[in-house]
Amino acid sequence: MNAHAPHDPDDFLREAIALSLDGCRRGLGGPFGAVIVKDGHVVGRGQNRVLADNDPTAHAEMVAIREAAATLGSFSLEGCVLYTSCEPCPMCLGGAYWSRVDRIVFANGRADAAAIGFDDAFFYDELGRPPAERSVPMEQRLRDEALVAFAAWDGKPDKTSY
Secondary structure (H helix, E strand, C coil): CCCCCCCCHHHHHHHHHHHHHHHHHHCCCCCCEEEEEECCEEEEEEECCHHHHCCCCCCHHHHHHHHHHHHHCCCCCCCEEEEEEECCCHHHHHHHHHHCCCEEEEEECHHHHHHCCCCCHHHHHHHCCCHHHCCCCCCCCCHHHHHHHHHHHHCCCCCCCC
16 A cells, blocks of 8 residues: 555545634635645645635635645646635636636535625626626727737747736
């Protein structure tokens, strides 16, 4: 038997679930927890901290992504798996994609979250609408002026693509 055998992946999911319950009981925010694992080791942990930090973006997955990126010293989480107590909301799913995790494993589904008041259907619907028809209207202005920064980036020989 190998003393360094990998953990059962469900153990990482159970840790995310435990974080969700702990954060809920401590009043940090909603009942959500997340763990990011690379090569069998936890590199980031997160609990929903929306209430504790007065930060609407402090969802468990985002907190875990920030910690994992700091731990690894990289904006890229390639080679990592995100274990989360619930299917990620659109913001957290976007964060997971931007961070380039290899895989996402979740426990509760979005319908389970909606049943306790965390319904993300509105956000999914909004994203499908043209910008001018969203509930928070969007207006494009000064594009030509803003394109100057994009041209500077595009021509930057030492840029780091991400």
